[in-house]
Amino acid sequence: MTRIEPRSGTSFVLREGQRLEVVDIEGGQVSDLLAFGLADRREALSNGRTFDYEETISLTAGNTLWSNRSNPMLDIVADDVGLHDFLLTPCSKDTFRHFYPDKPVHRGCFGNLAAALEEYDIAEDDLPCAFNVFMNVPVDGQTGRLSVEPPVSKAGDTLTLKARMDLVIGLTACSAFASNGGTFKPIGYRIL
């Protein structure tokens, strides 16, 4: 298992048919996931296309994550947790200033993803909304209000995705206070 240290990120190639297992090593930790077409990085993960085709905002085993070009990118093939978020964008210097004005500014998942994806010629403005693994964002169906709650994932819980095309993946151990119940832990991953 490869370990992503707290408040950091990485990138790698995931080939069609390979499975990516994301591991919450200690429990209660979010991991922001991005995907881009390896052949053409202008093809990227799209929350809106995914909500459209899957007809739900709650994505778990059996659901597929779609690209902006309406192609399947990743199938969710196993899920110990069942609560993930695809509504919110990666935390960034701007979100730290907005939500945590009294705390030191961190470049967040957005900065970590941008740095990790630079070697694949993917720029900051190309980063779409991430699929936020283990992130717990309940939505009130009546009012539309959302909140960011501590993840319910336990130590060792995993989410497994299978690539439907050759992909560049960006993956983090999330840096935002509210998303991770106030503490920052590592994330593990395996390519199977």
Add this chain to the structure above:
Amino acid sequence: MTRIEPRSGTSFVLREGQRLEVVDIEGGQVSDLLAFGLADRREALSNGRTFDYEETISLTAGNTLWSNRSNPMLDIVADDVGLHDFLLTPCSKDTFRHFYPDKPVHRGCFGNLAAALEEYDIAEDDLPCAFNVFMNVPVDGQTGRLSVEPPVSKAGDTLTLKARMDLVIGLTACSAFASNGGTFKPIGYRIL
């Protein structure tokens, strides 16, 4: 008032401080809205940043629509309807094939927006999720399931947005069956 014919789209510049009034001329018709920075079209409307900063998926008067760079793009200053969607992507040839396999394929709002925005050097891959004015997409807070229901807007109902920066706007009269209660009507707009 400028009229957008059924199943078509247009683009125009909206200067900082100007207000855009979107008019549902006949009632029950959706209008997909996109916004890009006029100075740098790589800055674009972002559903995820908006959900983050507004802490809701239900956007109405008093809410702001944000860009991928965490800048305010449009304030919603008046809203006769109160039901709009920011979850789903514009209908396209692919969504027609998926949702309406027995009906003729239409380029949809996605194709109409891409064609209208070409003169501003905005390409298909640059189109983010649209703010879908008057679109009625209830979400079940327990299951996450969403559905596309007929708009509740009546003839003459309006939504008014105020520009917080100089913008390129893309605007349509939506082309999808389910979104518009099965019939296609025009959309009007005024720049105030």
